[in-house]
Structures are given as C-alpha cells and as structure tokens.
Amino acid sequence: MEPNGQDSTAGRRSQAWFGAGGRAGMIHRSWMRNQGYGDEVFDGRPVIGIATTWSQLAPCNAHLDEVAEAVQRGVWQAGGFPLVFPVLATGETIIRPTAMLFRNLMAMEAEELIRNNPLDGVVLLSGCDKTTPGLLMGAASVDLPTLMVTGGPMLNGKFRGQDVGSGTHVWKFEAEMAAGRMSECEARAAEGCMARSKGHCMTMGTASTMACMAEALGMQLPGGAAWPAVDMRRMELAQESGRRIVDMVERDLRPSTVMTRAAFENAIRANAAIGGSTNALVHLVALAGRLGVDLELADFDTLTRDIPTLVNLMPSGKYLMEDFCYAGGLPVVLRRLLEAGRLHPECVTVSGRTVAENVSAAECWNDDVIAPWAEPFQTAGSGTAVLRGNLCPDGAVIKQSAATPGLLVHEGRARVFDSPEDYHAVCEDPDLDITADDVIVVRGAGPRGYPGMPEVANVPLPAKLLRAGVTDMVRISDGRMSGTGYGTVVLHVAPEAAVGGPLALARDGDRIRLDVPARRLDLLVPDEELAARTPSTTPAKAATGYAWLYVNHVQQANEGADLDFLRGARGSEVPRDSH
Numbered sequence: 001m002e003p004n005g006q007d008s009t010a011g012r013r014s015q016a017w018f019g020a021g022g023r024a025g026m027i028h029r030s031w032m033r034n035q036g037y038g039d040e041v042f043d044g045r046p047v048i049g050i051a052t053t054w055s056q057l058a059p060c061n062a063h064l065d066e067v068a069e070a071v072q073r074g075v076w077q078a079g080g081f082p083l084v085f086p087v088l089a090t091g092e093t094i095i096r097p098t099a100m101l102f103r104n105l106m107a108m109e110a111e112e113l114i115r116n117n118p119l120d121g122v123v124l125l126s127g128c129d130k131t132t133p134g135l136l137m138g139a140a141s142v143d144l145p146t147l148m149v150t151g152g153p154m155l156n157g158k159f160r161g162q163d164v165g166s167g168t169h170v171w172k173f174e175a176e177m178a179a180g181r182m183s184e185c186e187a188r189a190a191e192g193c194m195a196r197s198k199g200h201c202m203t204m205g206t207a208s209t210m211a212c213m214a215e216a217l218g219m220q221l222p223g224g225a226a227w228p229a230v231d232m233r234r235m236e237l238a239q240e241s242g243r244r245i246v247d248m249v250e251r252d253l254r255p256s257t258v259m260t261r262a263a264f265e266n267a268i269r270a271n272a273a274i275g276g277s278t279n280a281l282v283h284l285v286a287l288a289g290r291l292g293v294d295l296e297l298a299d300f301d302t303l304t305r306d307i308p309t310l311v312n313l314m315p316s317g318k319y320l321m322e323d324f325c326y327a328g329g330l331p332v333v334l335r336r337l338l339e340a341g342r343l344h345p346e347c348v349t350v351s352g353r354t355v356a357e358n359v360s361a362a363e364c365w366n367d368d369v370i371a372p373w374a375e376p377f378q379t380a381g382s383g384t385a386v387l388r389g390n391l392c393p394d395g396a397v398i399k400q401s402a403a404t405p406g407l408l409v410h411e412g413r414a415r416v417f418d419s420p421e422d423y424h425a426v427c428e429d430p431d432l433d434i435t436a437d438d439v440i441v442v443r444g445a446g447p448r449g450y451p452g453m454p455e456v457a458n459v460p461l462p463a464k465l466l467r468a469g470v471t472d473m474v475r476i477s478d479g480r481m482s483g484t485g486y487g488t489v490v491l492h493v494a495p496e497a498a499v500g501g502p503l504a505l506a507r508d509g510d511r512i513r514l515d516v517p518a519r520r521l522d523l524l525v526p527d528e529e530l531a532a533r534t535p536s537t538t539p540a541k542a543a544t545g546y547a548w549l550y551v552n553h554v555q556q557a558n559e560g561a562d563l564d565f566l567r568g569a570r571g572s573e574v575p576r577d578s579h
Contacts, residue, residue, distance in 0.1 A: 017118035058091030074242020101452025110138025127151035133283035152229035167484025199229030205483035218349030272383035277483025286560030308376030445479025446496025504535035
C-alpha cells in the first residue's frame with residue numbers, strides 16, 4: 001500500500017506486462033514460468049531488475065554473481081520479485097583500446113534494457129572504473145527507482161613485507177625495471193602479490209573513487225564504497241540493498257530526486273577530500289548531463305579550493321582501501337566535511353535518510369588514514385586543479401596531490417609526440433634528445449583522436465633519465481591517466497588535438513609554461529605565429545560500427561565525453577508495445 005492508503009499495485013509499471021489480460025499477459029507470464037516461477041510472483045509485487053556487469057573478462061567484476069545472489073535474497077525478503085540481467089562489462093585492465101571507448105555503449109545498453117523490460121526498480125552492480133558511471137548514466141536517463149552496489153576493493157597487496165597497491169605499483173615497478181633496479185622475474189612475482197583477492201583496485205584509483213562518488217551522491221548505502229569484496233559485510237550490505245530497493249519503489253524515490261545539484265556539489269567536495277581520481281571529473285559531468293543538472297569543469301575548482309585532502313591513500317599517500325574501510329570509510333569523510341560546513345546536509349539518499357542523518361554517528365578509528373579537518377593529510381587546495389590558457393582554452397586538469405610540488409610551476413622546452421605510440425617507440429633510446437627540464441607532450445589521445453581517450457597521459461619517463469635518477473617530469477596530454485597513477489601530469493586538454501585544438505599547434509622546441517597556483521597552462525608562442533601554423537592532427541582510428549558512431553558524436557572531455565544525442569533523461573515510457 002502507498003503511504004496514503006491507496007493500492008499501489010494497480011499503477012505499478014511491471015503490471016503492464018504481468019498483469020495484462022488475454023494473449024499479451026499469457027505470453028509475458030508463461031515464458032517466465034519456464035524458470036520455475038509460480039503464479040504468485042505475478043501478483044503485483046515490485047519487480048526489481050538487478051543489472052550486473054559480471055564477466056570473467058572484467059576481473060574486477062568477476063565476483064558480482066555472488067553479490068547478485070545477496071541482493072536477490074534481500075528483494076525476496078522485502079516481498080519483491082528479483083530478476084538478474086547482464087550489462088556490457090568494460091574491464092579497464094583487459095579490454096582494448098580502452099574501456100572509456102565503451103562506457104557510453106554500456107550506458108546506452110543499460111538504459112534500453114531498463115526501459116524496455118517489466119521493471120519497477122533497479123539495483124546496479126558494478127566494479128571496475130567505467131562500469132559505475134556507465135550504469136549510473138543509463139539508469140539516470142530512465143529515472144526509475146535505482147540503487148547501486150559496488151563490488152568492493154581487493155585486499156591490500158603484500159610483497160616482501162610491504163603493502164603494494166594495484167596500478168600504483170605497476171607504474172613504480174615499470175620504472176624500477178627501466179632503471180635496471182628490478183628484474184622481470186621479480187616483477188612477475190609481485191603480480192600475484194598485488195592482486196590477491198576478488199575485487200577492484202584497492203588504491204584510490206578510479207574504481208574506488210567512483211564507488212565513493214556513488215555513495216557521496218546518495219546512490220549507494222552508507223559504507224558501501226569501502227567494504228572489501230571478500231568481506232561478508234559487503235554481502236550483508238548487498239542483501240540490505242535488495243530490501244531497500246523495494247521500499248524505494250513503494251516511495252517512488254528516483255535518481256532525479258537523489259542526484260540533485262547539491263548532491264553533485266557534495267560529491268565534488270568528497271572527491272577532493274579523498275584525493276580521488278581525475279577521471280571522476282569526466283564521469284560526473286557526463287552523469288550530470290543525463291540528469292539535466294548544470295555542472296561545469298570550473299565547478300570542480302571553485303568548489304574545492306578550501307577543501308584539504310584528508311585521506312592518506314595511494315597514489316597520493318601510503319595506505320590502501322582496506323585501511324580506509326577499517327578507519328571508518330567514506331561516512332567519516334562526509335561527517336568531517338559536514339562539521340566543517342562544506343556539505344549540503346539535507347540531500348536525500350537511497351537509505352531513505354538525509355546525508356546528515358547517514359553520517360551523524362560515523363567515527364574514525366585511525367586518524368593517520370583519515371586525517372582530522374584541523375590537521376589534514378594535505379592542505380586545502382591540494383586536490384585536482386582546473387587549468388586554463390592558450391594551450392587549453394576549454395580546460396585541462398592536474399592532480400596536485402599526486403604531483404611533485406617543485407614542478408607545479410615550471411617552464412620548459414616542448415618535446416612533442418603525435419601519439420602515445422610515437423613516444424613509446426623512442427623512450428628507451430639512450431640518445432634521445434631530452435632533459436629533465438623538458439615538457440613531454442603526447443597528443444592524439446583524446447576522445448576522438450585515439451578514439452576513446454585512453455589512460456596513457458602518464459607515459460613512463462625516458463629510460464636514460466630514469467637511470468640518472470630522475471623521478472618526475474611535466475607531461476601534457478589530451479588523454480587520461482589511471483586514477484592509480486601519479487606524477488606531474490596535465491590531463492584532458494580541451495579541445496583535443498584531433499579536432500584542431502591548440503595542442504595540435506605545439507612544435508618541438510616551443511616553450512611551455514605550467515603555473516598551477518595561477519591555474520594556467522600556456523604555449524609561449526606569439527599569437528600571430530600560432531595563427532600561421534597548420535595544426536598537426538591525425539585521423540581518428542575508427543571506421544565502422546560503434547567506433548564510427550562514437551567518433552562522430554562524442555563530446556570533448558570538459559563536457560563529459562558522452563555521446564551528444566544521449567544527454568538528458570528520456571524517461572521510462574516504452575515507445576511501442578507489439579503485444
């Protein structure tokens with residue numbers, strides 16, 4: 001029954017399928033019966049779809065079948081009818097050329113499956129980087145009651161008595177091998193130590209960041225971002241989520257009610273406080289576009305100037321997600337933001353309570369992992385900065401907490417490469433003309449140019465400089481960087497080179513100036529000379545199928561890299577019914 005006492009089953013969406021009379025109802029019910037369901041499940045109870053990105057080709061998501069079972073138990077307990085269905089899995093670690101190419105395809109598939117099936121509400125199961133934003137984007141476009149359960153991080157990596165972080169130590173071990181300080185055999189041994197349990201990256205990479213963003217937005221139950229994948233409390237939370245979605249259907253609590261402008265501001269500030277991935281900017285802008293929420297790249301700078309980094313996790317710090325969980329997880333971060341007056345307390349969440357109510361009792365059990373507001377891990381303004389200048393008129397970003405402080409203001413000679421492959425072809429050359437003061441420019445890696453905007457911007461340093469003890473250089477690209485990566489890397493330069501952005505005008509030997517405190521990135525070449533130059537661009541590497549669709553409709557990074565025709569919500573009404 002609805003809160004006003006009226007029967008809610010008559011207007012329930014799924015009843016258009018299972019409550020129909022005649023041939024149409026017979027078709028819908030009878031074919032479901034071949035799975036052993038009795039007539040009682042068609043009595044008008046809420047039908048809950050469980051969208052899972054389970055796949056053995058997406059290692060971070062390969063345990064989601066177990067999570068789905070826990071969600072199903074909760075749905076049955078609450079009187080609902082759970083139905084699991086698969087959605088495209090895009091595991092960043094396996095799929096080529098990049099999972100980002102397929103985020104929008106995944107969102108499109110999720111949207112159509114949710115809309116065109118007899119569902120009253122949806123639970124989204126995700127894990128790896130793009131599956132969380134992709135599912136949220138698709139569900140937001142339909143706007144049925146929706147709740148997310150992320151798969152959880154792996155246990156801390158352990159190698160030779162030390163914690164090692166997935167992704168972060170990949171870059172470190174690569175540099176050690178290039179410098180001759182680590183053998184291939186030793187690196188192979190470290191692989192199994194780095195990924196020793198089910199789950200996604202346990203660093204504060206993009207997977208962990210987006211799990212935190214789902215929780216900060218109010219779309220995941222409190223604490224859901226941090227429980228390790230193999231901790232049974234994650235299964236308890238999944239089961240509770242199954243119960244919650246049934247209540248959300250009864251109350252008609254939709255994504256558009258939860259993910260408001262204020263909720264996005266909460267998420268942006270939380271991302272700064274956790275030292276989150278720069279990829280969150282692209283995903284949150286794309287998600288906001290699906291909901292019609294006005295969100296711009298500049299908001300990520302203005303809203304976080306006074307937010308310190310509180311969480312001491314790799315790649316910016318030393319701990320990992322397992323430690324973050326045991327210290328109290330995201331509820332502690334949100335409570336500290338709330339007490340500092342930096343959080344909108346009234347935002348509604350999928351728990352049925354406000355964000356303030358969710359975190360009011362959160363306690364921190366390790367201040368070294370989650371620092372107090374008065375004694376932060378890194379000072380205010382140390383998060384992701386948004387840059388402008390003649391090299392990036394529509395913006396670029398840099399993760400200050402993972403950069404070398406001495407390079408945040410730097411001027412150097414440009415060494416320009418038209419693709420990541422061009423750079424990799426020469427970076428091992430002992431005679432390469434490059435110094436530590438130079439600025440490496442890697443273009444042709446943007447949304448259209450690659451296509452898909454791969455995580456290649458933090459290219460390894462030239463081998464000869466690594467052997468000389470150089471540990472960081474300024475690197476600039478229209479591509480992305482893994483959230484597990486680190487270094488003084490300027491990312492997401494917009495417009496990208498492939499569409500004629502100023503990055504396409506840079507030449508070897510030009511001077512480039514980076515001034516992060518001033519939020520500037522400039523090519524120190526007179527305007528008249530730039531106007532006379534012919535852009536150096538390469539055709540997008542796509543010809544047919546989805547890649548063709550993507551290249552011809554993808555937006556720039558500062559707009560979220562969504563497909564232009566997918567922005568905005570399209571609702572849950574099925575256009576036609578052939579039955």
